Amino acid sequence: MSSENSLQRSFNEFELAKPVLKVMDDVGYEVPTPIQALTIPLVLAGKDLLGQAQTGTGKTAAFALPLLSRIDLSKPKPQVLVLTPTRELAIQVAEAFQRYASRLRAFRVLPIYGGQAYAGQLRQLERGVHVVVGTPGRVMDHMRRGTLNLDMLDCLVLDEADEMLNMGFLEDVEWVLEQMPSVCQILLFSATIPRGIRKIAKKYLNNPEEITIQVRTITADTINHRFWMVSGLHKLDALTRILEAEPFDAMLVFVRTKIATMDLAERLEARGYEAAALNGDIAQKTRERTIVKLKTGKLDILVATDVAARGLDVDRISHVVNYDIPYDTESYVHRVGRTGRAGRSGEAIMFVSPRERHLLKAIEKATRQKIRMMKLPSTEAINDKRIARFKQRITDTLAAEGLEFFSELINQYQQEHNVPALDVAAALARLLQGSKPLLLEKKPVEKPFSEKKFKREKLPQKRKKNKEAASEQGMERFRIEVGAVHGVKPANIVGAIANEAGLDGKHIGRIDINDEFSTVDLPEGMPQSIFRTLKKVWVAGQRLKISRVAESEKKLVPEKKGKSTVKGNRKYSAGKR
Numbered sequence: 182m183s184s185e186n187s188l189q190r191s192f193n194e195f196e197l198a199k200p201v202l203k204v205m206d207d208v209g210y211e212v213p214t215p216i217q218a219l220t221i222p223l224v225l226a227g228k229d230l231l232g233q234a235q236t237g238t239g240k241t242a243a244f245a246l247p248l249l250s251r252i253d254l255s256k257p258k259p260q261v262l263v264l265t266p267t268r269e270l271a272i273q274v275a276e277a278f279q280r281y282a283s284r285l286r287a288f289r290v291l292p293i294y295g296g297q298a299y300a301g302q303l304r305q306l307e308r309g310v311h312v313v314v315g316t317p318g319r320v321m322d323h324m325r326r327g328t329l330n331l332d333m334l335d336c337l338v339l340d341e342a343d344e345m346l347n348m349g350f351l352e353d354v355e356w357v358l359e360q361m362p363s364v365c366q367i368l369l370f371s372a373t374i375p376r377g378i379r380k381i382a383k384k385y386l387n388n389p390e391e392i393t394i395q396v397r398t399i400t401a402d403t404i405n406h407r408f409w410m411v412s413g414l415h416k417l418d419a420l421t422r423i424l425e426a427e428p429f430d431a432m433l434v435f436v437r438t439k440i441a442t443m444d445l446a447e448r449l450e451a452r453g454y455e456a457a458a459l460n461g462d463i464a465q466k467t468r469e470r471t472i473v474k475l476k477t478g479k480l481d482i483l484v485a486t487d488v489a490a491r492g493l494d495v496d497r498i499s500h501v502v503n504y505d506i507p508y509d510t511e512s513y514v515h516r517v518g519r520t521g522r523a524g525r526s527g528e529a530i531m532f533v534s535p536r537e538r539h540l541l542k543a544i545e546k547a548t549r550q551k552i553r554m555m556k557l558p559s560t561e562a563i564n565d566k567r568i569a570r571f572k573q574r575i576t577d578t579l580a581a582e583g584l585e586f587f588s589e590l591i592n593q594y595q596q597e598h599n600v601p602a603l604d605v606a607a608a609l610a611r612l613l614q615g616s617k618p619l620l621l622e623k624k625p626v627e628k629p630f631s632e633k634k635f636k637r638e639k640l641p642q643k644r645k646k647n648k649e650a651a652s653e654q655g656m657e658r659f660r661i662e663v664g665a666v667h668g669v670k671p672a673n674i675v676g677a678i679a680n681e682a683g684l685d686g687k688h689i690g691r692i693d694i695n696d697e698f699s700t701v702d703l704p705e706g707m708p709q710s711i712f713r714t715l716k717k718v719w720v721a722g723q724r725l726k727i728s729r730v731a732e733s734e735k736k737l738v739p740e741k742k743g744k745s746t747v748k749g750n751r752k753y754s755a756g757k758r
Contacts, residue, residue, distance in 0.1 A: 191211070191212060191213075192205045192210065192212070192213060192246075195213075195221045195222060195225065195246075195247070196225055196250070197221070197225075197246055197247065197250045198249065198250035198285075200282075200284035200285050201246055201249050201250050201281060201282075201284070201285070203284050204280075204281055204282075204283055204284050205246075207283075207284075210437070210438060211438075211439060211460070211461045211486055211487070211488045212461075212487070212488045213239070213242075213243075214239035214242075214243075214508065214509045214511075214512070215394055215509070215511065216232065216234045216239055216240050216243045216392065216394050216509075217239050217240075217242055217243040217246070219243075219392050219394075220232060220240070220243035220244065220247075220392060221243060221246060221247045223390050223392075224243075224244055224247035224248060224336075224366075224368065225247045225250065225251070227366055228366070228389070228390050229366060229367050229368070229386040229387045229388065229389040229390070230367075230368045230369065230386075230389055230390050230391075230392065231369050231371075231374070231378075231382045231386060231389045231390070231391045231392070232368070232369065232370045232371070232391075232392040232393075232394075233370075233371060233372070233373070233374050233391075233392065233393045233394065234370060234371075234372065234392070234393075234394040239508045239509050240340075240370050241273075241274055241277045241340075242277065242281065244263075244338050244368050244370070245274075245277055245278050245281050246281055248261050248312075248335075248336055248338075249278065249281055249282050249285065249288075251335065251336075252285075252288070252311050252312070252335075254285060254286070254287050254288060254311065256311075256333060257287075257289065257308070257309025257310065257311060258309065258310075258311075258330065258332070258333040259310060259311070259312070259313045259329065259330065259331055259333065259334055260311055260312070260333055260334060260335045260336070261311065261312040261313070261334070261335065261336050261337075261338065262312075262313050262314075262315075262320070262331065262334055262336075262337050262338070263312070263313070263314040263315070263337075263338040263340055264315065264316070264317055264320060264337070264338065264339050264340065264345065264354065264357065265314060265315070265316060265340045265341065265345075266316065266340075266341050266344040266345045266347075266348050266350065267294075267316065267344075268292075268294035268295065268296065268297070268316055270340065270341065271292045271293070271294045271314045271315055271316055272292050272294075272672045272675075272676070274292075274314045274340065275290050275291070275292035275312075275314040275672065276672065276673075276676060278290040278312050278314070288311055289305075289308070289309065289310040289311055289312075290310060290311065290312040290313075290314065291305045291306065291310040291312070291313050291314070292314045292315060292672060293313060293314070293315035293316075293319045293320065293323065293329075294315055294316045294319050295316055295318050295319045297319070302319075302323070302328075303328055306323070306328055306329060313329065317345065317350045317353035317354055317357060318350075318353060320357060321353055321356060321357060324357070324360060331360065331361070331362065332362065334361065334362055334365055335365065335366065336365065336366040336367070336368065337357075337358070337361055337365055337366070337367050337368070338367075338368045338369075338370070339354065339367070339368070339369045339370065339371075339381075340370050341370065341371065341372065342354075342369050342370065342371040342378055342381070343371040343372055343373045343374075343375060343378060344372075346375070346377045346378065351377060354381070355381070355385075358381070358385045361385075367385060367386050367387070367389075369381070369382055369386065369389070400514055400517055400518065400521075400529075400548055400550075401517075401518065401521040401527070403521040403525060403526050403527060404517055404520060404521035404526075404527045404528070404529050405526070405527070405528050405529065406517070406529045406531075406548075406550065406552045406553070407528070407529070407530050407531070407552065407553055407554070407555035408530070408531040408532070408533050408541060408552050408553075408554060408555065409423075409530065409531075409532055409533070409554070409555050409557065410533055410534070410535065410554065411532050411533070411534065415714075416504060416532055417445070417448055419532065419557060420434070420449075420502065420504065420532075421452060422557050422563060423502070423530065423557070424454065424482075425563050425566060425567070426557070426562060426563060426566060427500065427528065429481075429499045429500045429528070430497045430498070430499040431475055431478075431480075431481055431482070431483070431495065431497035431498045431499060431500075432481065432482045432483070432498070432499070432500040432501075432502060433482075433483050433485060433493070433498050433500070433501045433502070433516075433519050433520070434482060434483065434484045434485070434501075434502045434504050435485060435486070435487065435501070435502065435503050435504060435505065435507070435516050436484060436485075436486065436504050436505045437486070437505040437507075437508075438486065439460040439461060439462055439486060441484075441504075441505065442458035442459060442460045442484045442485060442486060443458045443460075445458075445484045445504065446458040446482075446484040449482055449484070454481060454482055455479070455480050455481045455482065456480070456481070456482035456483070456484060457471050457474070457475075457480055457482075457483060457484070458483075458484050458485070459471055459472075459483055459484065459485040459486070460485065460486045460488075461486065461488050471483070472493070472495065475495050475497065475498075476495050476496075476497065478497070484504075487507070487512050487515065487516065493519055494519075495519075496525070498519050498520045498527070499520060499525075499526075499527060499528060500520060500527070500528045500529075500530065501516055501517050501519050501520045501527065501528070501529050501530070502530045502531075502532070503516060503517075503529070503530070503531040503532060504532055505532070506531055506532065506533055506534075506537050506540050506541070506544075507540075507544075508540065510543060510544050510547035510548065513531075513544050513547075513548070514548065516529075517529040530555065531544075531552065535679060536676070536679055564620045567619055567620060568619075568620075571610075571619060591605055656690045656702040656703065656704060656705065657702065657703060657704070657705045657707070657729065658700055658701070658702050658729070658730040659700065659701050659702075659703055659727050659728065659729055659730060660698055660699070660700050660727070660728050660729075660730045661674070661698065661699050661700070661701060661720075661725040661726065661727050662697075662698050662723060662724065662725065662726040663698070663699060663720050663721050663723040663725065664694055664695050664696050664697045664698050664699050665694050665695065665696050666696050666697060667721040667722060667723050668721050669694060669699065669720055669721040669723075670694075671692050671694065673720050673721055674689075674692055674699065674701060674720060675689050675692070677718050677719075677720045677725070678701070678703070678715065678718075688703075688704055689701065689702070689703060690702025690703065700730055712727065715727045
């Protein structure tokens with residue numbers, strides 16, 4: 182079965198559970214990706230599956246959505262087991278399950294992986310979970326200990342199976358497969374299908390359906406591809422700076438959801454741009470009027486979803502901006518194909534958050550081209566352009582007719598008040614500009630947090646004696662107002678900080694989770710802009726309200742034995758429950 186045979190469908194056409202469909206509607210997802218359209222019906226029907234799909238095709242939702250629709254929430258026993266090659270992917274898949282299950286009350290998912298202490302995992306397993314996502318070695322350990330009971334397992338998912346084989350997990354994977362209940366659906370996803378994968382499929386899968394996603398990889402040679410690393414809360418500022426610096430005729434900005442089209446279009450209009458939204462909920466007549474405006478130059482920026490822009494062919498579009506990076510490479514090819522048409526040159530710009538680097542790499546791999554990092558223009562460059570535009574407005578106005586009346590008016594004012602003509606002109610310019618400053622403040626563009634260099638030469642050479650209270654060298658301790666009573670987990674905190682601060686997860690230090698609050702160690706020298714951003718971030722339904730911890734406060738959060746988890750070489754303490 183090939184993606185070429187799949188029709189454009191809606192999530193509502195599948196027999197997904199109503200709460201799951203509601204989540205799709207909440208986030209504004211309009212149509213499934215090719216692998217989702219082909220996979221969801223087969224998973225709902227209980228078929229075994231061998232799927233060949235690259236990273237970034239949307240395969241996590243392809244199996245998560247139908248499996249969530251089948252889970253019996255009244256039985257808190259593992260019903261779905263997902264094996265992944267790395268702990269990073271395990272966390273990512275677990276977070277996806279949690280996101281798609283946001284309307285399923287009492288749903289629980291648990292990521293388990295090596296390097297993480299057993300105590301927290303055992304506690305969660307004893308409380309009961311519906312989905313377990315883990316690496317082969319740690320899953321095997323729990324199965325041998327008898328702490329992971331798979332008697333009620335309904336489905337086993339092997340995600341990125343070829344990577345597990347490349348990393349030497351073949352024997353581990355086969356051992357796990359041997360322990361599966363006699364009646365258990367098996368879904369195997371792999372970017373490639375080498376001999377080892379075929380062998381596993383033939384031996385353990387029951388008459389599997391095969392799906393191959395043929396990804397479009399050809400983009401026009403006339404398109405210049407660039408990306409900018411930026412976290413979510415800074416995207417609008419980055420887009421505004423690009424709009425000011427890049428000479429463009431018309432721009433198509435892609436976002437993932439219908440809600441985002443409306444929100445971004447309104448924000449751009451508030452900043453003085455002629456922008457409009459285009460999504461699947463907009464009536465056909467309104468859509469047609471909007472496209473006519475874009476073609477005739479009455480509209481400069483169109484903010485759209487993939488489905489709304491399908492088939493859009495407007496010669497004026499010189500720039501395509503992927504404000505939200507697409508989850509599948511075929512969507513990227515389709516999006517950027519709206520520019521650089523008929524031999525014309527075009528610009529494709531993509532915003533990438535630190536946690537989306539893997540999607541960028543997948544797009545580069547699929548399109549067989551290196552996408553270079555762009556340089557945002559400096560404050561001075563933006564101000565030069567603003568001044569040039571202001572002067573051009575004066576020139577254009579002087580060239581227009583009908584200035585006689587205003588010339589006489591200014592002449593009268595000069596004679597009555599004895600004010601030089603230059604001062605009158607300056608006052609009129611100020612009046613025209615209004616309260617909005619003409620020039621940007623001269624401050625550097627904020628770089629991603631992970632690119633910043635922190636001063637370590639002032640660090641003490643020895644650790645503090647109080648190991649429970651002390652941060653690691655080069656780290657500073659912060660308090661956040663979310664704790665165990667809110668259901669927060671270390672992965673939630675790591676994910677939120679990494680995404681919003683642009684900080685690589687490996688640079689996040691120890692996390693202590695207490696009842697009402699938590700503490701986290703971050704690199705010293707956090708910029709104030711990042712600090713202000715993190716204050717507003719929400720985790721587990723709570724604002725972080727991040728603040729620096731004083732020495733006296735640190736001593737109030739001792740490490741609890743048997744209550745810790747480990748991420749890499751960083752220690753996380755779950756504190757008092």
